[in-house]
Amino acid sequence: MTLLAPEKVSSRLSHAVNDSLVLTMRHLRHIPRIPELLVFSIVQPIMFVLLFAFVFGGAIQVAGGGYRSYLMAGIFAQTVAFNGASTGVGLAEDMAKGLIDRFRSLPMARSAVLAGRTLSDLLRTVLILIVMSVCGLAVGWRTHTSALSITGGFLLLLLFGFAMSWIGAWIGLIVPSTEVANTAGFIWLFPLTFMSNAFVPIQTMPSWLQTVVAWNPISATVQAVRTAFGNTGVAPTRGFWPLEHAAVVSVGWSIVLIVGFGVLAVRRYRTASSR
Amino acid sequence: MGVAIRAEGLVKRYGSVVALDGMSLQVEEATVLGLLGPNGAGKTTAVRVLTTLLDPDSGTAEVAGFDVRRHPDEVRRRIGLSGQYAAIDEYLTGRENLQMVGRLYHLGKAHSRERAAELLERFDLVDAGDRIAKTYSGGMRRRLDLAASLVASPPVLFLDEPTTGLDPRSRLGMWDVISGLVRDGTTVLLTTQYLEEADRLADTIAVVDHGRVIASGTADELKSQVGGDRLDLVVTAGSPLETAAAVLSAICGVAPTVDQHSRRLLGPVAGGAGTLIEAIRLLDEAGVGIDDLALRRPSLDDVFLSLTGHHSEDETVAPTSRRQRRQAERSTS
Numbered sequence: 001m002t003l004l005a006p007e008k009v010s011s012r013l014s015h016a017v018n019d020s021l022v023l024t025m026r027h028l029r030h031i032p033r034i035p036e037l038l039v040f041s042i043v044q045p046i047m048f049v050l051l052f053a054f055v056f057g058g059a060i061q062v063a064g065g066g067y068r069s070y071l072m073a074g075i076f077a078q079t080v081a082f083n084g085a086s087t088g089v090g091l092a093e094d095m096a097k098g099l100i101d102r103f104r105s106l107p108m109a110r111s112a113v114l115a116g117r118t119l120s121d122l123l124r125t126v127l128i129l130i131v132m133s134v135c136g137l138a139v140g141w142r143t144h145t146s147a148l149s150i151t152g153g154f155l156l157l158l159l160f161g162f163a164m165s166w167i168g169a170w171i172g173l174i175v176p177s178t179e180v181a182n183t184a185g186f187i188w189l190f191p192l193t194f195m196s197n198a199f200v201p202i203q204t205m206p207s208w209l210q211t212v213v214a215w216n217p218i219s220a221t222v223q224a225v226r227t228a229f230g231n232t233g234v235a236p237t238r239g240f241w242p243l244e245h246a247a248v249v250s251v252g253w254s255i256v257l258i259v260g261f262g263v264l265a266v267r268r269y270r271t272a273s274s275r
Numbered sequence: 276m277g278v279a280i281r282a283e284g285l286v287k288r289y290g291s292v293v294a295l296d297g298m299s300l301q302v303e304e305a306t307v308l309g310l311l312g313p314n315g316a317g318k319t320t321a322v323r324v325l326t327t328l329l330d331p332d333s334g335t336a337e338v339a340g341f342d343v344r345r346h347p348d349e350v351r352r353r354i355g356l357s358g359q360y361a362a363i364d365e366y367l368t369g370r371e372n373l374q375m376v377g378r379l380y381h382l383g384k385a386h387s388r389e390r391a392a393e394l395l396e397r398f399d400l401v402d403a404g405d406r407i408a409k410t411y412s413g414g415m416r417r418r419l420d421l422a423a424s425l426v427a428s429p430p431v432l433f434l435d436e437p438t439t440g441l442d443p444r445s446r447l448g449m450w451d452v453i454s455g456l457v458r459d460g461t462t463v464l465l466t467t468q469y470l471e472e473a474d475r476l477a478d479t480i481a482v483v484d485h486g487r488v489i490a491s492g493t494a495d496e497l498k499s500q501v502g503g504d505r506l507d508l509v510v511t512a513g514s515p516l517e518t519a520a521a522v523l524s525a526i527c528g529v530a531p532t533v534d535q536h537s538r539r540l541l542g543p544v545a546g547g548a549g550t551l552i553e554a555i556r557l558l559d560e561a562g563v564g565i566d567d568l569a570l571r572r573p574s575l576d577d578v579f580l581s582l583t584g585h586h587s588e589d590e591t592v593a594p595t596s597r598r599q600r601r602q603a604e605r606s607t608s
Contacts, residue, residue: 001386015381018381019378019379020376022375022378022379023375026364026367026371026375029366029367029371030342030366030367033366033407034366088327097360097362097365098358098359098360098362099363099364101328101356101358101362102356102358102362102376102423103379104327104328105326105328105351105356106351106376106379106380106382107351107352107355107379107380108379108381109381112379126434149437271329271330
């Protein structure tokens with residue numbers, strides 16, 4: 001059982017890729033047919049950009065003064081994190097409708113339903129990041145680095161979003177209903193995103209909290225993205241190791257989360273039951 | 276003729292609730308087994324085990340020659356499942372749903388497209404084929420769901436309450452489709468709460484209660500197990516029920532069951548039509564007014580009542596929600 005012939009492994013792998021792509025297509029077809037979903041997942045980050053830029057922006061002082069530049073990396077990270085939670089809602093819905101039962105009764109790869117959904121959510125995130133960037137440019141956000149560095153920043157965000165998607169997938173499979181997925185999937189994201197350097201400089205917090213914040217994967221990601229966009233002049237790392245090596249730490253966190261929650265979610269999927 | 280489905284001693288517990296309590300069954304190729312029982316009897320759990328969705332605590336099951344636990348993928352390649360809920364993607368068209376399932380059975384792009392077109396034709400969904408399934412009626416969704424389970428032309432088909440919630444016309448249509456499949460050689464295991472449905476579709480019926488098969492056989496065998504014909508008498512209002520009961524006792528040899536409310540008496544009889552004539556004569560002599568008198572074969576409901584002590588429609592308590600099951604699971608672990 002444990003030793004598989006090489007051709008069997010390769011046919012399994014090609015099935016897994018095929019099945020994942022078939023399901024990715026399924027979700028991409030949904031996008032134009034449920035336009036409300038895309039519209040609202042774009043409206044929310046735009047709303048945050050405007051709220052923070054105009055409402056809180058005046059009250060929050062960052063050295064150098066460019067709060068809107070400081071803010072954008074934070075809003076980007078928050079948005080990709082929240083998109084991860086919607087992965088879970090979608091899965092919980094498939095479960096409630098009995099679709100997961102159908103998929104589980106088919107001779108398809110056990111990882112495909114999850115991979116198809118996280119991949120299509122990743123593509124949706126690309127779309128959302130494009131719209132947000134335009135919105136950011138409109139309120140005065142500017143990058144100050146090479147195209148390569150900027151691309152790197154966006155790739156970091158997408159990788160992190162993909163990791164958050166796998167956490168969302170796992171939550172979507174363990175909750176008893178779509179309604180619970182809707183709250184359980186999002187509620188923990190508020191402390192996660194706010195207890196970070198996304199919206200306010202870390203030095204304004206009590207020192208014990210600074211340590212927690214420094215190790216928050218959101219902080220590393222935000223710090224790395226700020227560096228990549230050239231928006232960091234104003235965000236000191238205050239000697240915290242994870243912030244000084246932000247890009248490596250962000251990638252590390254993402255990989256650990258993808259593998260860890262990938263294993264948990266697929267294991268859960270194997271025994272998932274609709275009712 | 277081979278055996279398409281074989282289950283032996285299946286046990287599945289959710290905490291203190293026993294969903295399957297040593298269920299065994301066998302289905303010959305190209306026949307229909309009707310799993311008949313009330314809600315919570317374990318029918319759906321049995322289907323979930325046989326379709327590899329659920330691991331039993333103990334017991335073995337083989338479908339299309341493969342063990343469901345050791346070779347689940349081989350089993351999945353050979354089965355179709357259509358559940359109680361139409362498991363289709365509402366935002367895909369009927370055609371896209373069927374093509375997607377074909378691709379997931381690894382039929383290839385071209386073949387999946389062909390199969391989708393064939394099935395839309397067969398299930399009278401051609402006109403609706405390119406509309407998203409959200410716009411379909413309940414009957415259409417059920418047909419699409421059944422079509423999806425047939426994409427890979429599986430030799431073994433599991434239908435979990437295929438007509439629950441359908442209007443009478445859609446139900447008749449569904450019955451025709453299922454009968455057609457069996458004629459073409461498909462083995463079907465279907466669960467139902469409807470005695471009429473089992474009677475109509477199933478070659479063999481397994482009566483399930485509390486996670487176990489308590490009787491099985493053809494509809495006729497089950498009926499004869501309950502006994503012979505019954506004399507079914509409805510007495511006119513105003514006529515004394517006691518007198519009628521006394522007359523029936525004399526004919527049947529035992530006291531008949533009396534339903535005061537509907538003024539109905541039932542008693543077993545051995546003789547044929549002659550008994551009916553004798554009954555009319557004796558009742559008339561005793562001055563009992565007759566609203567209705569008939570000799571009838573026992574129904575499957577009678578079978579159920581005599582086997583389980585309750586009617587088939589009575590609900591038994593079982594954990595039906597995911598949360599309840601999970602709580603039950605947790606309490607044992």
